[in-house]
Amino acid sequence: MRGHRGLVVVLAGLALLALVPPVAGMLNQPFYIDLLRRVMILAIAAVSLDLILGYGGMVSFGHAAYLGIGSYSVAVMAFYGIHSGPLQWLVAIGASALVALAIGSVSIRTSGIYFIMITLAFTQMLYFLGISVDEYGGDDGMGLKRLSQFGNLIDLGDPVAFYYLVLAILVLTLVIVHRLVHSRFGMVIRAAKSNEARTRAIGFSPYAYRLVAFVIAGAICGLAGALYVNHTKYLSPHIMHWTISGDIMFMVILGGMGSTAGPVAGALVLLVLENLLSGWTEHWQIIFGPFLVLVVLFAKRGLAGWLAGGRHG
């Protein structure tokens, strides 16, 4: 879609991400491995949101729900002594897909502002559910007893190994989403966004296609949630707070809606900026808030649009 230039930028970006652990090790700054691992995990969530927001035109203000479902799946299974990583992550993906199916089947019947508010409200419902379930820590959350176990395959306790695993999953997510939006399925999703009536006229039912996209996005984000709880080693219902949904949305906008890799850049800029500002002043949000307003008003095309130099498709 964006030709060679886009691909070169994406590959260069991923190569830089791959270089972070050795460089951080050389500089003796393990903090950066931690920061960029968090960036990449939330980037996976943002890429999945971009599938429905950027390509499908579905403004979901509740994407944090699936981060939460993924996190809870892993932490609750660990709570009951099930530590098998593959099993935990499969459940995280499956449960997120099911929740996305339930939320999506009601929400996608509506459109526009209703859709925004409903996805927000459902996520808030899950957030309050998380807060009120005392078995799993309620408002305070609970520690993850043991990281997801993958036998001899990989040890998530090793920060560098975990980092590369997240990077690999990020690349895989990018490939899947890219293939998806350029497939026949993706064409229908994009067609329904640009003109629903014509999409119907040529014989497609947008509802079913949208719902499937919504479920796929939820499932991918659920995997990000499973990664996130292993990253923080702590389960907190606040991962489902509506401001997290807002943050993920901003990563997509900042990176550029409807560009597969844009949200990765968006996540990077947003989280690094957040990190710099909060290190500088306790009241960083007084700068961050207006920055977000300015991004919306003046930089709608996002970083991807700016890097690619021109607007296509």
Added chain:
Amino acid sequence: MNLILITEQVLNGVQFGVMLFLMAAGLTLVFGIMNLVNLAHGSLYMIGAYFATSFYQWSGSFVIGALLALPATLVVGVIVEVVALRTLYDRDHLDQVLATFGLILFFNELVAIVWGRSGLYTSLPEWLSGHVELLPDLRYPLYRLLIIAIGIAVAFLLWYVVTRTRLGMLIRAGASNRAMVAALGINIRLLYTIVFGFGAALAGLAGVMAGPIYAVQPGMGESILIQVFVVIVIGGIGSIRGAMAGALIVGMVDTLGRAFLKPLLALVITPSAAQSAGPALASMLIYLLMAVVLALRPEGLFPERGH
């Protein structure tokens, strides 16, 4: 469960519903007329509460505090409209949501800088802190009754302004065809600013009244804002009638659910299970209600006509 307790909780539900209505009325008017989704509406509620509390502490009079807080919130609302929101009217809903999300972060932090993060607490003046004996054995707080009375009065006032005055006529005309209103020589920008200031003052009023009951702290606007979204989605976006009905339904369902769901569940399942399931289910109740309403009527209970 006796009748006294039920009556008391029903009154609490009405009181909460009235507060939700004050918020929902402004939000739904701004949406119906300017086609603007304003997440920062909750910030105006928060600012109203802060103004009222500090003016009250400064002047020593609750009434003077409330009377100063309302115009102050209105002014803040007008400034926000002129500086930031005016540019958003022509943008799509996504832009509006994101930009007003940024405004929320700004306002929460601003309040934390000015008043501190820990929150303010006020007690009611003596003449408001008493109880009224409504029925034998039913003593209800005077202040909550006052909230209900003011809320109902405001609802009538709003109904009168919207249906019986020239300003209301312009508001309704602006909602159904803004280009035509502008072509007839009405200053539509001024009308928008007035409506927005009006909505801000209503949110401020809700905040003023909330001050002595709930904690006044940064971020207090957001939890009520999302409940207000549920209200206007249930009622039908853009409709004042819908906002009233939705607010009372949500206020009632939420309050009664929190009060009675646990004992009711305990009749069906084991008390220990009810102990944990009750509060969880109660906090989800209004969202489940919203899902049911939307499944049956995607446009809400009282969809706005004329679009």
